[in-house]
Amino acid sequence: MKIGNLVLENPLILAPMAGITQLPFRRLAREAGCALVVTEMVSANGLVHGSKKTTELLISHPNERPLSAQIFGADPEIMKEAALIVQTAGADLLDVNLGCSVRRVIRQGAGAALMREPERLEAVLKGIRSAVSLPLTVKMRTGWEPSGKQAIRAARIAEYCGVDAVAIHPRTAIQGFSGRADWSLIARLKESVSMSVIGNGDIRGPDDVLRMQRETGCDGVMIGRAAIGNPWIFTQALDLMHARPPRWPDRPKRLNTVLRYIDYAVNHFGEGRAVRILRSRLGWFTKGLPHSSCFRASIARLKTTQEMVDAVRTYFESLETADLS
Numbered sequence: 001m002k003i004g005n006l007v008l009e010n011p012l013i014l015a016p017m018a019g020i021t022q023l024p025f026r027r028l029a030r031e032a033g034c035a036l037v038v039t040e041m042v043s044a045n046g047l048v049h050g051s052k053k054t055t056e057l058l059i060s061h062p063n064e065r066p067l068s069a070q071i072f073g074a075d076p077e078i079m080k081e082a083a084l085i086v087q088t089a090g091a092d093l094l095d096v097n098l099g100c101s102v103r104r105v106i107r108q109g110a111g112a113a114l115m116r117e118p119e120r121l122e123a124v125l126k127g128i129r130s131a132v133s134l135p136l137t138v139k140m141r142t143g144w145e146p147s148g149k150q151a152i153r154a155a156r157i158a159e160y161c162g163v164d165a166v167a168i169h170p171r172t173a174i175q176g177f178s179g180r181a182d183w184s185l186i187a188r189l190k191e192s193v194s195m196s197v198i199g200n201g202d203i204r205g206p207d208d209v210l211r212m213q214r215e216t217g218c219d220g221v222m223i224g225r226a227a228i229g230n231p232w233i234f235t236q237a238l239d240l241m242h243a244r245p246p247r248w249p250d251r252p253k254r255l256n257t258v259l260r261y262i263d264y265a266v267n268h269f270g271e272g273r274a275v276r277i278l279r280s281r282l283g284w285f286t287k288g289l290p291h292s293s294c295f296r297a298s299i300a301r302l303k304t305t306q307e308m309v310d311a312v313r314t315y316f317e318s319l320e321t322a323d324l325s
């Protein structure tokens, strides 16, 4: 798949997820085979006002490239300045959030709120396009009502403004995560614009990737929740796409992945912050496995990452091969 002048090695993309797609997890997803990773959403205001916490969200590692940075905001001038900051920070691609429906974002007219303000949307995207040469994408929802008209209108505006690809999670802003993603809208969007269309929503297993491609004709597939603690979904989807039996992560592979995650977290956040973050993250990788809740409870008490490494080793070594199939 091509996004602007960027050629992706395959059509699989890790969805942006606030608090989850931080650098350590993005590295695992890339290693598992997805072609593109996206930062969590980054406040354009925060970037422009030089907030240290916000600017840190743009820190990248060579092994995760290409990296897309997602910004949210509503003011065309601020968004333009933020886009320049993202470009200077070295991201490979810029994504504009048109889908977030949390109150704090909607209140400032950003995220999904932009989908009901076509003139503002146009001003935001035109401003960004005139300022940066990076490949540019937008990520949207269905809009505020289920017909999909707002999504098609927003995608056409985006294309007219020079956006290179659109990702769509076809649920309304009001729906949140309830109900089902309406994949038929992905197909309609594909027919409505000539830029690349990335389908997103309710990919639960590797076979759903092929089903979404078949049913919608989308160019790319973006995976969010199903990849949390399960980066192997990308490996398995690639296997299916190449008509190979999907590889199942065995015990050494799982253990190794979690140990790398700890290592990447320490490198990125430093020991103290990594310990606090890992307490609630390591359980992702044992979800559904035997005694996972005991493992999670034990991790929550640990004070160093070495203790975490030991606990992870002990846990995985206690598992039988049959537990993992």
Ligand SMILES: Cc1cc2nc3c(=O)[nH]c(=O)nc-3n(C[C@H](O)[C@H](O)[C@H](O)COP(=O)(O)O)c2cc1C
Binding pocket: 015, 016, 017, 018, 019, 020, 040, 041, 070, 097, 099, 100, 139, 169, 200, 201, 202, 203, 222, 223, 224, 225, 226
């Ligand atoms: C915890 C969480 C955080 C999210 N944060 C963002 C975000 O920062 N930006 C964004 O565009 N979408 C965000 N999303 C939406 C996802 O990118 C994706 O569109 C949604 O989860 C549907 O895909 P899925 O069914 O594969 O999870 C988030 C979703 C979750 C579950």
